[in-house]
Amino acid sequence: MTMSPVFPEQGDAAIPTDQMLGLAPAEKPRSMFRRGLEVFLENKLAVVALGVLIFYVLFCFFGPLLYHGNTTDVQMGEITKPPGAGHPLGTDNDGVDVLGKLMKAGQITLEVGIVSGLLASVIGMLYGAVAGFVGGWIDSVMMRAIDALMSIPIIFALIYLAATRGRTKTVFILAIALTSWFSLTRLTRGDTLTVKVRDYVAACRMMGGRNWRIIARHILPNTIGTTIVNTSLTVANSVFALSVLSYIGLGLQAPNDDWGGMFAAGTSYMDQGYWWMIYPSGVSIVLIIISCNFIGDALRDAFETRLQKR
Numbered sequence: 001m002t003m004s005p006v007f008p009e010q011g012d013a014a015i016p017t018d019q020m021l022g023l024a025p026a027e028k029p030r031s032m033f034r035r036g037l038e039v040f041l042e043n044k045l046a047v048v049a050l051g052v053l054i055f056y057v058l059f060c061f062f063g064p065l066l067y068h069g070n071t072t073d074v075q076m077g078e079i080t081k082p083p084g085a086g087h088p089l090g091t092d093n094d095g096v097d098v099l100g101k102l103m104k105a106g107q108i109t110l111e112v113g114i115v116s117g118l119l120a121s122v123i124g125m126l127y128g129a130v131a132g133f134v135g136g137w138i139d140s141v142m143m144r145a146i147d148a149l150m151s152i153p154i155i156f157a158l159i160y161l162a163a164t165r166g167r168t169k170t171v172f173i174l175a176i177a178l179t180s181w182f183s184l185t186r187l188t189r190g191d192t193l194t195v196k197v198r199d200y201v202a203a204c205r206m207m208g209g210r211n212w213r214i215i216a217r218h219i220l221p222n223t224i225g226t227t228i229v230n231t232s233l234t235v236a237n238s239v240f241a242l243s244v245l246s247y248i249g250l251g252l253q254a255p256n257d258d259w260g261g262m263f264a265a266g267t268s269y270m271d272q273g274y275w276w277m278i279y280p281s282g283v284s285i286v287l288i289i290i291s292c293n294f295i296g297d298a299l300r301d302a303f304e305t306r307l308q309k310r
Helices: 017-021 032-042 044-066 098-134 136-150 154-164 169-178 182-195 199-206 211-247 259-267 279-303
Strands: none
Touching (some): 032 279, 044 098, 044 279, 098 136, 098 169, 098 182, 098 211, 154 169, 154 211, 182 211, 259 279
């Protein structure tokens, strides 16, 4: 007896032949950027920290466009007023609006922190890449110079530079940047020693590639992860260093002021209970430093391929 072929009834889902045979195309692998972004977003503290950092950037640089408080003129009739109508964060000992001053001082603090962090990262990345790529006695001399510079306490170097070179924003940016790039140099040199023995670097050298091209096209791109992570941490250290200098009286000269200067001025009135002269600047310093550290930790995990999802 001949059996007739059995066909699926009307409405039944047909099974694809490719799936039955295991020939379905493989899912497209995720890019390294997407995997790193997923790892970063999984860190809830880092996401909150990024939001805090974005908030302060908008608050300091765009807030003055919406809120016009007195930040320069001394007004004797407005001295040390508590938060209230007209002054959401009160006034200080000069009658200056604390909220407006917090925005203006935040601009200087963030500018010094971010610019000095970026400058230190560029110097450290280039110095470490050159030292690791060249190698030999040149590498030894360059790294012994780093050892000698790292033996100098950074805070003493900053105090000397601030006391002898003036207390302007440019001087602080250069002083902090020139004392903050040593650790990144060591990290970049280590990455360079690993990358320069790879096959694609040897192939580029055999094809006549010059040293500067190898460094620019192959060495530096492979150390960018370390640089980005270190930059976020350097920004936090720069904000802290500027605040410490301002607290001990070696900060920016008037009328410029930063959060550290505001905090130092407010502590003089702590016994009088003028909390609004202390907490806004102090909390801002702490939040920026903590946020940069959380972001740096998350970026380290995102760039570490062993911690990324496969």
